[in-house]
Amino acid sequence: MEKRVTFRSAWLPYALLAPQLAITVVFFFWPAFQAVWFSFQLQDAFGLSTQFVWFDNFIALFGERNYWASFRTTAIFSFSVAALSISIALLLAVMADRVVRGALVYKTILIWPYAVAAAVAAVLWSFMFAPSIGIITYVLKGLGVDWNWVLKGDQAMLLVVIASAWKQIPHNFLFFLAGLQSIPKSLIEAAAIDGAGPARRFWSIVVPLLSPVTFFLLVVDIVYAFFETFGVIDATTQGGPAQATQILVYKVYYDGMKAADIGGSSAQSVILMIIVIGLTAIQFRYIERKVHY
Amino acid sequence: MIERRPLLDFVSHAVLIGGALIIAFPLYVAFIASTQTLEQVMQMPMSLLPGDQLVQNYTQVLTAGSTKGSKAAVADMLVNSMIMALVIPVGKITISILSSFAIVYFRFPLRNFFFWMIFVTLMLPVEVRIIPTYEVMSDLGLLNTYAGLTLPLIASATATFLFRQFFMTIPDELAEAARIDGAGPMRFFWDVVLPLSKTTMAALFVIQFIYGWNQYLWPLLITSEEEMYTVVIGIKRMIVGGDAANEWQLIMATAILAMLPPAVVVLLMQKWFVKGLVETEK
Numbered sequence: 277m278e279k280r281v282t283f284r285s286a287w288l289p290y291a292l293l294a295p296q297l298a299i300t301v302v303f304f305f306w307p308a309f310q311a312v313w314f315s316f317q318l319q320d321a322f323g324l325s326t327q328f329v330w331f332d333n334f335i336a337l338f339g340e341r342n343y344w345a346s347f348r349t350t351a352i353f354s355f356s357v358a359a360l361s362i363s364i365a366l367l368l369a370v371m372a373d374r375v376v377r378g379a380l381v382y383k384t385i386l387i388w389p390y391a392v393a394a395a396v397a398a399v400l401w402s403f404m405f406a407p408s409i410g411i412i413t414y415v416l417k418g419l420g421v422d423w424n425w426v427l428k429g430d431q432a433m434l435l436v437v438i439a440s441a442w443k444q445i446p447h448n449f450l451f452f453l454a455g456l457q458s459i460p461k462s463l464i465e466a467a468a469i470d471g472a473g474p475a476r477r478f479w480s481i482v483v484p485l486l487s488p489v490t491f492f493l494l495v496v497d498i499v500y501a502f503f504e505t506f507g508v509i510d511a512t513t514q515g516g517p518a519q520a521t522q523i524l525v526y527k528v529y530y531d532g533m534k535a536a537d538i539g540g541s542s543a544q545s546v547i548l549m550i551i552v553i554g555l556t557a558i559q560f561r562y563i564e565r566k567v568h569y
Numbered sequence: 570m571i572e573r574r575p576l577l578d579f580v581s582h583a584v585l586i587g588g589a590l591i592i593a594f595p596l597y598v599a600f601i602a603s604t605q606t607l608e609q610v611m612q613m614p615m616s617l618l619p620g621d622q623l624v625q626n627y628t629q630v631l632t633a634g635s636t637k638g639s640k641a642a643v644a645d646m647l648v649n650s651m652i653m654a655l656v657i658p659v660g661k662i663t664i665s666i667l668s669s670f671a672i673v674y675f676r677f678p679l680r681n682f683f684f685w686m687i688f689v690t691l692m693l694p695v696e697v698r699i700i701p702t703y704e705v706m707s708d709l710g711l712l713n714t715y716a717g718l719t720l721p722l723i724a725s726a727t728a729t730f731l732f733r734q735f736f737m738t739i740p741d742e743l744a745e746a747a748r749i750d751g752a753g754p755m756r757f758f759w760d761v762v763l764p765l766s767k768t769t770m771a772a773l774f775v776i777q778f779i780y781g782w783n784q785y786l787w788p789l790l791i792t793s794e795e796e797m798y799t800v801v802i803g804i805k806r807m808i809v810g811g812d813a814a815n816e817w818q819l820i821m822a823t824a825i826l827a828m829l830p831p832a833v834v835v836l837l838m839q840k841w842f843v844k845g846l847v848e849t850e851k
Contacts, residue, residue, distance in 0.1 A: 279736075279737070279741065279744070280741050283754035284676075285754060288755075289672075289677045290677070292671035293672075295663075295664045296724055296729070297687075300686060302705065302709075303705065303724065304724065307702040307704075308697075311698050311701045314701060367588075368584070368585065368588045371580075372585060374581045375585065378585075384836060388592075388835060388836065390835060390842075391783075391828065391835040393782070393783035393785060393828075395801050395805055396824050397595075399820065400824060403598070403599070403602070403817060403820070403821065404594075408613070409611055409612075450843055450847065451847065503696045503697075506786050507785035507786065510786075511785075525696045528697070528700075529696075529699055538700055541699070549692065549693065552692050552694065552697060
């Protein structure tokens with residue numbers, strides 16, 4: 277889409293674009309280019325000498341069992357976060373769409389965790405689930421569950437999934453609520469006149485009409501779980517125990533900053549970039565179809 | 570409401586109340602813990618009634634941090650967080666409104682190329698270029714500076730898209746009238762485009778304030794000095810090890826302080842928040 281009426285100037289548009297382009301080039305393109313460049317190099321432990329090794333870093337990476345395990349962990353983690361936060365948010369949104377009294381109060385309580393930083397959310401949940409003093413641990417012990425996420429990988433995974441999903445529920449809730457409110461009332465009324473009960477109306481009208489929003493949220497939530505949950509992992513499990521919660525982004529950080537494996541970390545960055553490009557492409561293809569402007 | 574369904578109404582309220590309780594429970598526990606002594610928090614189970622240490626715990630963290638972990642005062646961290654949370658949205662809004670104005674209202678060589686350059690940044694989140702970005706920052710001498718904390722985060726494709734999308738809805742007649750009256754492009758920008766963009770700016774501001782306040786990985790990478798810590802990083806530094814070693818009452822007081830400003834912004838500006846959230850991601 278183009279504007280019919282435009283202004284003319286030989287220099288002004290470039291001047292207006294300059295600040296954004298300068299930041300983009302310095303902090304986005306240059307580092308991204310370097311990530312690709314580093315990924316073909318091997319540095320010694322002190323960073324004194326580098327050697328161009330073509331695809332050796334990638335080959336080493338794919339030969340590493342930990343890396344594949346990290347892929348698997350990331351897949352389990354992001355699908356669990358997306359599924360949990362989408363299903364709870366949908367349930368709450370459908371209910372919130374029904375009620376008249378107290379709707380604003382419910383909405384206000386349900387959206388505030390959006391404002392909580394991922395790392396803070398993780399600290400809150402890890403406190404309640406703390407192996408020796410946590411209040412939920414106490415309840416679980418009463419139920420006969422031996423809870424200790426510091427030692428048990430699957431429990432650590434559960435903890436980071438809960439903390440991450442909790443933070444994402446408000447986001448999904450608001451999108452579902454907006455989706456529900458955009459369904460024409462006449463459709464629902466017509467179905468009611470034809471004798472369809474609330475359950476039938478939900479499955480035959482609401483669910484199909486919400487499916488685009490749900491798909492959109494699935495992609496957004498997976499992107500969220502891939503990248504923005506770094507704080508959750510770093511503030512609680514730090515990838516452990518025994519790498520049970522080492523998602524791909526955490527591994528890039530750990531290998532690069534802590535283990536000082538610049539080449540390996542950069543190769544992982546490049547692979548992540550390819551994944552983001554894929555996810556963004558899916559998101560935009562879908563948006564091109566759905567939103568008209 | 571289509572028909573009266575008292576039972577379903579009851580179920581709806583029950584589900585919503587249950588959901589609200591679960592969502593709010595962590596906040597409640599954190600607040601209660603922040604008012605107790607360490608011994609009270611360490612009890613198994615801790616009491617779910619407020620203690621009497623509220624003033625003491627908050628004074629302690631605000632002025633001196635924790636005693637076992639980081640000893641940096643949380644008040645200073647709150648100032649750093651506030652600087653990030655204000656500079657990022659203001660910077661983002663400024664540079665994106667200018668660049669989208671150029672892209673929408675001018676025809677010039679390489680226009681599409683520049684637009685794509687900005688678009689591509691969507692695909693390069695900080696997380697995928699951790700090491701090289703760190704190196705660039707250290708080459709430029711921006712480690713442990715406010716410029717380093719904020720500058721790289723103010724370039725954003727989403728804000729540029731949002732303004733572009735909004736500018737497309739401004740009627741052409743306005744630009745035409747301005748041109749006939751002899752107004753130049755910048756005059757048109759100040760007198761017409763800027764006032765019309767107020768709601769879009771407010772919505773973006775709320776979202777970006779939260780984004781700036783809640784940054785974690787970025788400040789973690791480029792700050793190593795205590796006086797540059799943001800409050801979200803500060804909490805992490807207070808956690809020293811196993812749960813018996815942590816001063817949970819102080820950590821929770823800090824967590825409450827870290828949640829307060831963005832939560833207040835979301836609650837007070839709920840309308841802009843919802844608009845910003847739905848439109849920036851659409």
